[in-house]
Amino acid sequence: MNKQAIPTASSRSGRRWPVAAAAAMVIAAGSWTGLSQAAGDSKDARGGYHQLRGDMSPEMSAKRIDKMIERLLPDGTPEQKAKVSTIAKAAASDLMPLRKQRREAHQQGMKLLAQPTIDRAALEQIRATEVQLNDQSSKRMTTALADISEVLTPAQRVRLAEHFAKRGEHHRGHRAKHDMADKK
Numbered sequence: 001m002n003k004q005a006i007p008t009a010s011s012r013s014g015r016r017w018p019v020a021a022a023a024a025m026v027i028a029a030g031s032w033t034g035l036s037q038a039a040g041d042s043k044d045a046r047g048g049y050h051q052l053r054g055d056m057s058p059e060m061s062a063k064r065i066d067k068m069i070e071r072l073l074p075d076g077t078p079e080q081k082a083k084v085s086t087i088a089k090a091a092a093s094d095l096m097p098l099r100k101q102r103r104e105a106h107q108q109g110m111k112l113l114a115q116p117t118i119d120r121a122a123l124e125q126i127r128a129t130e131v132q133l134n135d136q137s138s139k140r141m142t143t144a145l146a147d148i149s150e151v152l153t154p155a156q157r158v159r160l161a162e163h164f165a166k167r168g169e170h171h172r173g174h175r176a177k178h179d180m181a182d183k184k
Contacts, residue, residue, distance in 0.1 A: 061092050072160060073152075083151045091144035095137055102133045 056064070065088045069081050076084070109126045112119055149157055 056096075058093065058096075061096070062089055065089055065092060072163065073156065075156065076152075080151050084148050087144055087147045087151070091140055094140050098133050098137045098140070102130060102137075105129045105133065 065085060069076070069084055069088070073081060073084065105126050109123060109130075112122055112126070152160070
């Protein structure tokens with residue numbers, strides 16, 4: 001007679017930790033949207049974030065960063081804004097080539113998946129490359145965010161954290177709406 005495994009409370013809670021860790025990483029990544037947008041992910045002509053333009057020029061990136069600083073740090077001193085701008089522009093400049101490399105690796109992977117025979121070793125190499133590039137980007141963004149945080153007052157950091165938390169809720173709600181439409 002086959003016995004079905006019945007999940008126990010301890011086995012269920014053992015699965016919660018990875019889910020919670022993944023959720024925390026997604027929330028953290030969402031707060032980095034500003035820098036990644038300045039590095040080239042931007043609104044399309046209609047104002048949506050779903051379609052991305054080609055690489056943003058350094059001038060366009062600098063302009064976008066300055067607009068974001070004015071919008072997100074209206075109470076910042078001129079010195080704070082200048083320091084934040086310098087940090088953000090340097091990070092965006094460092095992130096642009098990594099974004100291009102990630103996009104190229106992704107395109108290579110898509111080409112491999114379209115082939116009549118799947119080359120698993122080549123796909124694994126591309127996956128490893130993408131993971132490495134994502135790690136480099138994450139490290140650079142974390143450094144920039146820590147540097148920016150040191151320029152801001154505690155009250156400004158709290159306000160920005162609240163802003164990004166609300167923005168994350170909006171995006172989660174938007175995604176849930178799409179998921180419901182996909183189920184219909």
